[in-house]
Amino acid sequence: MKKIICAALAAAMPLAPASAATCWKKDHVEAAQVRNFEMMLMVSALRCNTSAYDFLPAYNQFVREKRVALVEVNDALRSHFADVAGLEGGLDAYDDYVIMLANSYGAGAGGLECRDLQAIQAAANAVPANRAAIWKLSDAAGITPRIDAPQCDMAIALANDLLADEDVSGGLVGRSMALAEGAVRQPPAVVRGPAN
Numbered sequence: 001m002k003k004i005i006c007a008a009l010a011a012a013m014p015l016a017p018a019s020a021a022t023c024w025k026k027d028h029v030e031a032a033q034v035r036n037f038e039m040m041l042m043v044s045a046l047r048c049n050t051s052a053y054d055f056l057p058a059y060n061q062f063v064r065e066k067r068v069a070l071v072e073v074n075d076a077l078r079s080h081f082a083d084v085a086g087l088e089g090g091l092d093a094y095d096d097y098v099i100m101l102a103n104s105y106g107a108g109a110g111g112l113e114c115r116d117l118q119a120i121q122a123a124a125n126a127v128p129a130n131r132a133a134i135w136k137l138s139d140a141a142g143i144t145p146r147i148d149a150p151q152c153d154m155a156i157a158l159a160n161d162l163l164a165d166e167d168v169s170g171g172l173v174g175r176s177m178a179l180a181e182g183a184v185r186q187p188p189a190v191v192r193g194p195a196n
Helices: 002-022 026-048 056-065 067-104 114-126 131-140 152-166 173-177
Strands: none
Touching (some): 056 067
């Protein structure tokens, strides 16, 4: 069975550059994680603004001070969805994605209380105004990206592991798989197995 799966993966890999949009590039995964973090803060700031732990002004400060990084994140996500669904469909998919994130925090943020979220917001305001710093904080806060497909390099690694385990590729498929994030098409890989 693994040989059949490996052969199917190998046959599909020459199309990797065209179908790579079905997986998430590392840059887009990190952008999704930061956007998820920022959405958690936004919805929570609105939910907590009538509590003793109102941090809506701090959230607004965060958005003003980190605007360039947040726009960069949104641009990366729009790029991902445009790769998947085309320019017009990508904008709709991006909007749906952001709405899904917002709705996921409507009833709260995973057991965090307003005071916890206020502390996270203070930490977010304290980090440098760049995407990497916000990503590191989101990672430290336990935020994960919400993505609907595997990360590209992870999907490729899994396929390579399967191929290595079954020794059906004769070493020729790895070259095509390595192109999943590239834009250059290569001739189809030759798959060798028991039938050859």
